[in-house]
Amino acid sequence: xxxxxxxxxxxxxxxxxxxxxxxxxxxxxxxxxxxxxxxxxxxxxxxxxxxxxxxxxxxxxxxxxxxxxxxxxxxxxxxxxxxxxxxxxxxxxxxxxxxxxxxxxxxxxxxxx
Amino acid sequence: xxxxxxxxxxxxxxxxxxxxxxxxxxxxxxxxxxxxxxxxxxxxxxxxxxxxxxxxxxxxxxxxxxxxxxxxxxxxxxxxxxxxxxxxxxxxxxxxxxxxxxxxxxxxxxxxxxxxxxxxxxxxxxxxxxxxxxxxxxxxxxxxxxxxxxxxxxxxxxxxxxxxxxxxxxxxxxxxxxxxxxxxxxxxxxxxxxxxxxxxxxxxxxxxxxxxxxxxxxxxxxxxxxxxxxxxxxxxxxxxxxxxxxxxxxxxxxxxxxxxxxxxxxxxxxxxxxxxxxxxxxxxxxxxxxxxxxxxxxxxxxxxxxxxxxxxxxxxxxxxxxxxxxxxxxxxxxxxxxxxxxxxxxxxxxxxxxxxxxxxxxxxxxxxxxxxxxxxxxxxxxxxxxxxxxxxxxxxxxxxxxxxxxxxxxxxxxxxxxxxxxxxxxxxxxxxxxxxxxxxxxxxxxxxxxxxxxxxxxxxxxxxxxxxxxxxxxxxxxxxxxxxxxxxxxxxxxxxxxxxxxxxxxxxxxxxxxxxxxxxxxxxxxxxx
Numbered sequence: 226x227x228x229x230x231x232x233x234x235x236x237x238x239x240x241x242x243x244x245x246x247x248x249x250x251x252x253x254x255x256x257x258x259x260x261x262x263x264x265x266x267x268x269x270x271x272x273x274x275x276x277x278x279x280x281x282x283x284x285x286x287x288x289x290x291x292x293x294x295x296x297x298x299x300x301x302x303x304x305x306x307x308x309x310x311x312x313x314x315x316x317x318x319x320x321x322x323x324x325x326x327x328x329x330x331x332x333x334x335x336x337x338x
Numbered sequence: 339x340x341x342x343x344x345x346x347x348x349x350x351x352x353x354x355x356x357x358x359x360x361x362x363x364x365x366x367x368x369x370x371x372x373x374x375x376x377x378x379x380x381x382x383x384x385x386x387x388x389x390x391x392x393x394x395x396x397x398x399x400x401x402x403x404x405x406x407x408x409x410x411x412x413x414x415x416x417x418x419x420x421x422x423x424x425x426x427x428x429x430x431x432x433x434x435x436x437x438x439x440x441x442x443x444x445x446x447x448x449x450x451x452x453x454x455x456x457x458x459x460x461x462x463x464x465x466x467x468x469x470x471x472x473x474x475x476x477x478x479x480x481x482x483x484x485x486x487x488x489x490x491x492x493x494x495x496x497x498x499x500x501x502x503x504x505x506x507x508x509x510x511x512x513x514x515x516x517x518x519x520x521x522x523x524x525x526x527x528x529x530x531x532x533x534x535x536x537x538x539x540x541x542x543x544x545x546x547x548x549x550x551x552x553x554x555x556x557x558x559x560x561x562x563x564x565x566x567x568x569x570x571x572x573x574x575x576x577x578x579x580x581x582x583x584x585x586x587x588x589x590x591x592x593x594x595x596x597x598x599x600x601x602x603x604x605x606x607x608x609x610x611x612x613x614x615x616x617x618x619x620x621x622x623x624x625x626x627x628x629x630x631x632x633x634x635x636x637x638x639x640x641x642x643x644x645x646x647x648x649x650x651x652x653x654x655x656x657x658x659x660x661x662x663x664x665x666x667x668x669x670x671x672x673x674x675x676x677x678x679x680x681x682x683x684x685x686x687x688x689x690x691x692x693x694x695x696x697x698x699x700x701x702x703x704x705x706x707x708x709x710x711x712x713x714x715x716x717x718x719x720x721x722x723x724x725x726x727x728x729x730x731x732x733x734x735x736x737x738x739x740x741x742x743x744x745x746x747x748x749x750x751x752x753x754x755x756x757x758x759x760x761x762x763x764x765x766x767x768x769x770x771x772x773x774x775x776x777x778x779x780x781x782x783x784x785x786x787x788x789x790x791x792x793x794x795x796x797x798x799x800x801x802x803x804x805x806x807x808x809x810x811x812x813x814x815x816x817x818x819x820x821x822x823x824x825x826x827x828x829x830x831x832x833x834x835x836x837x838x839x840x841x842x843x844x845x846x847x848x849x850x851x852x853x854x855x856x857x858x859x860x861x862x863x864x865x866x867x
Contacts, residue, residue: 310365314372
């Protein structure tokens with residue numbers, strides 16, 4: 226981690242660049258949802274908008290976690306702690322995929338229009 | 339006492355202790371929010387109604403995103419300033435961070451407030467109307483009830499001749515409300531008939547517990563409740579003892595048999611037990627003399643002509659009066675749900691819409707729908723060039739922006755750019771756009787299928803929206819409080835142990851980044867998808 230004043234000064238520049246990327250990413254997400262030329266897939270919201278929106282969000286979140294929260298150069302203990310939390314969420318949230326086989330699942334509203 | 343490893347790292351982990359603690363906490367937070375996002379996915383996939391896609395105002399959400407990202411940058415700058423021992427800079431950056439949190443919460447409060455004052459109603463045929471109810475008016479002034487409160491135009495009136503209270507479940511404030519309203523309307527609520535009951539074991543004939551004509555009061559209901567509960571506990575004890583006796587006998591008669599094998603033969607002799615039991619008084623009826631009109635909030639009553647029931651079990655006998663739901667301003671008409679139901683039955687959507695109650699009874703809806711169909715024709719042609727089609731929402735929903743555009747095209751009120759900007763935050767501006775854009779509409783009570791404000795009660799979308807954003811908002815408040823503490827009370831620590839303060843700010847900052855990180859997902863998922 227940046228601890229000496231020189232290193233911190235260098236890091237400040239990185240923080241500004243990351244902040245800028247986050248702003249741009251947000252604008253891009255909004256354009257994908259609201260500005261027709263940026264609308265991927267079918268007209269209106271569909272799975273491609275969902276994938277693209279969440280991909281941008283994930284990139285933004287990764288930047289926040291790795292640069293602002295210094296996860297790009299942390300101690301092993303923290304990777305284990307936080308990593309196990311993320312793994313738990315991914316594996317448990319993955320169970321929601323089973324909802325596709327749920328009898329109350331309504332095809333009409335998931336046909337991608 | 340000196341706390342170990344708050345500045346210097348522990349040898350085994352290589353970290354100071356509070357850092358381990360905050361990351362443990364953040365791991366649990368990931369699981370908490372992850373759980374709610376999973377719930378969102380479940381609710382959306384399993385929704386049996388048209389999911390409200392892209393329904394929240396984007397501009398406030400976008401500003402809030404910028405505000406949080408900006409504050410994430412300033413909080414890390416504040417930490418860097420402390421590391422470089424620049425107290426003044428730290429104050430400026432931390433001050434901006436806390437100010438950003440304030441802006442975020444103000445925008446969120448406006449958003450919530452608009453939702454809580456916006457009414458939606460689903461008609462019996464699944465058409466949906468949205469708008470603003472407002473209060474009963476006499477000219478420019480609101481009409482006040484006998485307590486001086488404004489009367490919302492969504493009450494249900496029953497010309498009540500009889501009230502039957504449940505002696506255990508009656509809700510005291512409602513009984514008091516009946517009494518004050520009856521007094522105000524010069525009516526009396528008195529016991530309809532003598533209440534008789536056997537209150538002691540061995541009593542030959544029932545005694546008169548209360549005489550007909552006795553006035554309703556909380557004390558009176560409490561007295562009957564006491565008699566009722568005493569009788570119930572007495573009878574319960576006898577029944578239990580009798581049943582226990584039967585089991586003992588059954589076991590003796592069937593040695594070696596299991597309970598389930600003999601259970602069907604174990605019964606209480608009801609006739610033999612009857613003389614020992616007391617009379618329970620579970621309900622008590624009062625007549626309202628002369629019959630008087632009482633008003634009820636829709637959430638409290640299951641109304642029907644002749645006999646209605648309140649949530650506390652009180653039965654209200656009387657004629658259901660005309661209790662229309664009066665929209666002072668209608669700002670959306672939505673046929674998405676009706677179309678979904680029609681398609682499921684194999685009915686053509688346009689036929690279903692033309693046969694809906696709104697289309698048959700509201701010239702405004704007819705006019706709006708005609709305009710909408712022409713708009714949709716234009717849109718279909720535009721999209722066909724790119725081999726695309728309008729969405730379900732575009733086809734079957736007229737939102738407030740559509741109604742405003744329609745009114746403007748037909749020569750109605752146009753409002754200034756500043757007012758339009760305000761609408762992005764506060765919703766439709768009824769005053770500026772007037773009744774020609776958002777007209778008044780009276781909906782007969784019998785057409786109301788389900789009604790609610792835009793609250794968690796309206797649908798599962800709003801339930802999960804308020805849960806996630808509410809929880810996130812609490813995190814913003816919590817984080818802002820901690821960061822404010824460093825800002826306003828950190829000077830002393832800065833002078834004595836600046837590295838410790840820097841570590842603390844790093845911990846608070848980590849939490850703040852996490853709050854930002856959650857919002858990075860909340861914004862697209864709830865506002866843009």
